[in-house]
Amino acid sequence: MKKIFFIAAAAAVLSAVISGGIGRAFAAGPEAKAVFVIAEKDFQDDELAKPLRMLKNSGVGVTVASTTLKQVSGMNGLIVKPHMLLKDVRAADFDAVVFIGGSGSVQYIDDPVAHKLIYDAFVAKKVIGAICLAPMILARAGVLKYKRATVYPSEAENFKACGVHYTANPVEIYGNIVTANGPAAAGEFGSALLTLLKGGNT
Numbered sequence: 001m002k003k004i005f006f007i008a009a010a011a012a013v014l015s016a017v018i019s020g021g022i023g024r025a026f027a028a029g030p031e032a033k034a035v036f037v038i039a040e041k042d043f044q045d046d047e048l049a050k051p052l053r054m055l056k057n058s059g060v061g062v063t064v065a066s067t068t069l070k071q072v073s074g075m076n077g078l079i080v081k082p083h084m085l086l087k088d089v090r091a092a093d094f095d096a097v098v099f100i101g102g103s104g105s106v107q108y109i110d111d112p113v114a115h116k117l118i119y120d121a122f123v124a125k126k127v128i129g130a131i132c133l134a135p136m137i138l139a140r141a142g143v144l145k146y147k148r149a150t151v152y153p154s155e156a157e158n159f160k161a162c163g164v165h166y167t168a169n170p171v172e173i174y175g176n177i178v179t180a181n182g183p184a185a186a187g188e189f190g191s192a193l194l195t196l197l198k199g200g201n202t
Helices: 002-018 045-057 103-108 112-123 135-141 153-161 183-197
Strands: 033-037 061-066 096-099 127-131 171-174 177-180
Touching: 033 045, 045 061, 045 127, 045 183, 096 112, 096 183, 103 135, 112 127, 112 135, 127 135, 127 183, 135 153, 135 177, 171 183, 177 183
Parallel strands: 033 061, 033 096, 096 127, 127 177
Antiparallel strands: 171 177
16 A cells, blocks of 8 residues: 555656646756656666656756557656657757666667667767666767766676776766666766766866
């Protein structure tokens, strides 16, 4: 019963965040926009909800994209209805392109549509983010070669095979790219995205 209540409460909070019903703390930039890409099933709930809430609270417009417009279920039961299809996302329309992890995110590891979006965002010097398993999508897209980055530990060797300097840190910022290693780092991941959207880097 408690689990059902928690899931319902989390869904209500995320719905309010997506619709702009939670107050803003500060503006990350004039009408900054981010797109969060989730799998069509089994995205990681906290990895979406925490950074999304942080960005929305800071004045960033957030769009959720996937390969379906039907309701999508997270690994822990969070239900989200994407705003747009991945194939319709254009990097030029956003200041940040973020891939959310979870077991379902492997659908994008070798997806040419996802890779093109990432490459276009990279060339345009947009903020690029990925968390949990999703940094492997960036690695396969070729934008992490010779760069410091992190990923869910199970993918460390595959990461290195793509020429990435794997750090094993919870969160890693390299230029305009931020990667994180899992749900425990979701809050720090959101903070790092905001740092980059505000023009900071390390």
